[in-house]
Amino acid sequence: MTLHANQFAARSPLYRLQAGATLAHFGESCIVTTYGQGDESALLGHCALLDLTSLARYGLRGPAAADYLVALGYQLPQAPNQALSQADGSHVLRLSQTEYLLLGSLHDAGSKAQREESQWQASAGQYLLPRQDSHAWLVLTGTCQAEVMAKLCGVDLSPQAFAVGQVAQTSAARINVIIANLPLGEVPCLHILCDRASVHYFWGALLDAMQEFGGQPVGIDALP
Structure with a gap:
């Protein structure tokens, strides 16, 4: 049976932007497994964006x-x-x-x-x-992540300046964010937490910044 986000009391604030994506049960909520845009796993190492807001x-x-x-x-x-x-x-x-x-x-x-x-x-x-209802949780992956964030944030997030295990509490696209450099397996990842009420806007800002690098949103099935 096809799942729809409006079947769940708890869901990502981005669910309307994820219409057409494939969803799966995820705890008491749901999460995107794939957007159906080909081999999403191939994007992870280059430039991809995940929505982990449903994760506790x-x-x-x-x-x-x-x-x-x-x-x-x-x-x-x-x-x-x-x-x-x-x-x-x-x-x-x-x-x-x-x-x-x-x-x-x-x-x-x-x-x-x-x-x-x-x-x-x-x-x-x-x-x-x-923090479940106050913050959204996005993950920007791949080798282009620093270049993407340079369009939105004044902090140097290149690997040379922002090593694995570092945290920055700053602003990006004019909203407050918490950014942590924490890989998922071998995949470079910037975990970004922002105000839940602003994530609809921030998601769009990230996708716009990713266009130059061919980046796209991906679901959790893309992860290793």
Whole structure:
């Protein structure tokens, strides 16, 4: 049976722009598996854009946030504006001395991150920052990613200046963004989190910047 985004209570704010794409169940939501534009996996290493907004994420802040996450089994970045991929495919971004952002894993459709958020226990020195409804999550892949972002962002995101594991909290296309350099397997990836209410505009700005390089949106079936 063909799935449609309006069958789900939770869906990406980009769902109207993804009409015609093939969808699959993804946790309690849905996600694009392919846009039907030929071999999308071939675009990954060059210039492609994924929408991971349906994947779970949450934040923690406070002097005890690090201890809370370590108790959950996470390895933490050593300094602010650094990120670390985990063995299970999730990612931890350290945004300040005491604030962390957890990005769920594609391997389990974000179920572990979603469960941790729902089971969060209040305690002195740390508090939860829900991010599912505040931030959208896009991933720009390929060797052209720095050139694409140079059209939208004043920060040098070239591999020489923005190494794997670095985080930039800046603006792109005149909106605030969080950018993390975290490959997916061997594929170069910039994970970009922006205001959910602005993602419709930002998606279009990215696709416009990608045109010069032949970039296109791809679904998760393109990933290794």
